Amino acid sequence: MSVEITILGSGSAGNCAYLETTETRLLIDAGFSARQTRQRLASIGKGPEGLSGILVTHEHTDHINGLVGLCSKLNIPVYCNRDTKDAMEYQLDCKFECRIFITGETFEIGDVIVDTFSVPHDASDPVGFMLRTTAGKVGFLTDLGHATKLALERVRAANVLVLETNHDLKMLQESSRPWSLKQRIAGRHGHLSNADAADAAQEIMSADLRHLYLGHLSRECNRPELAHRVIQDRLEKIGANHVTVELTSQNKPCATLHLEHVPAYSQHTLL
Numbered sequence: 001m002s003v004e005i006t007i008l009g010s011g012s013a014g015n016c017a018y019l020e021t022t023e024t025r026l027l028i029d030a031g032f033s034a035r036q037t038r039q040r041l042a043s044i045g046k047g048p049e050g051l052s053g054i055l056v057t058h059e060h061t062d063h064i065n066g067l068v069g070l071c072s073k074l075n076i077p078v079y080c081n082r083d084t085k086d087a088m089e090y091q092l093d094c095k096f097e098c099r100i101f102i103t104g105e106t107f108e109i110g111d112v113i114v115d116t117f118s119v120p121h122d123a124s125d126p127v128g129f130m131l132r133t134t135a136g137k138v139g140f141l142t143d144l145g146h147a148t149k150l151a152l153e154r155v156r157a158a159n160v161l162v163l164e165t166n167h168d169l170k171m172l173q174e175s176s177r178p179w180s181l182k183q184r185i186a187g188r189h190g191h192l193s194n195a196d197a198a199d200a201a202q203e204i205m206s207a208d209l210r211h212l213y214l215g216h217l218s219r220e221c222n223r224p225e226l227a228h229r230v231i232q233d234r235l236e237k238i239g240a241n242h243v244t245v246e247l248t249s250q251n252k253p254c255a256t257l258h259l260e261h262v263p264a265y266s267q268h269t270l271l
């Protein structure tokens with residue numbers, strides 16, 4: 001049985017990804033309205049009913065917009081840390097059935113092992129995730145102002161990584177956005193630029209990494225082809241030709257990625 005991963009959408013107007021294993025069905029963030037999430041899931045032949053859980057990275061609207069609609073009717077547990085729960089409940093004026101983790105902890109949801117780790121971002125207690133499945137490891141590293149050693153270590157073994165390429169620094173500086181917002185985005189607790197992401201990808205590069213998704217692109221301060229070129233150029237420069245770079249879209253789901261289960265005895269010969 002393979003593991004399926006679909007980035008349902010990514011960007012400052014909404015982030016949501018779907019992962020399905022033999023035993024477990026998860027959303028990673030729920031930044032689209034419940035209706036929109038349902039539509040996007042339906043487009044890949046899935047539905048939100050029976051989800052094992054929704055993992056929440058942090059309380060910004062583009063990550064939790066659909067939580068009320070999805071959880072209130074369907075009783076889907078929300079996995080988050082205490083500060084994120086408090087911030088979400090205050091913001092959305094709603095109580096959730098949460099499975100609280102402490103940032104840095106590892107826990108299991110069915111056959112998926114979830115590593116959590118802190119990322120530097122302007123939210124209460126923002127985290128990244130590394131999901132370990134029988135068919136491979138999937139890292140989520142978006143919404144961070146700079147790539148800390150800790151975060152890079154946590155996703156170093158990923159076979160699939162969703163990495164933030166939020167903005168092109170020059171486009172951000174030349175944009176009409178207020179100075180304070182530019183400072184926030186480019187700051188140590190804001191978002192990764194294309195160049196930052198290229199450095200992060202280089203830093204963690206391994207034979208194990210196969211798919212690199214470029215996520216959370218700014219509409220005004222980035223262009224998909226630019227982000228793709230910056231990352232692709234860096235990968236070519238360091239000889240990482242085994243990695244497929246995939247763009248994510250705000251408007252529509254990416255093609256579903258199927259990770260095939262690799263028997264333990266043959267894992268080394270494939271590297």
Ligand SMILES: [Zn+2]
Pocket residue numbers: 058060121123143
């Ligand atoms: Zn955020």
Ligand SMILES: [Zn+2]
Pocket residue numbers: 011012015060062063143216
């Ligand atoms: Zn975000």
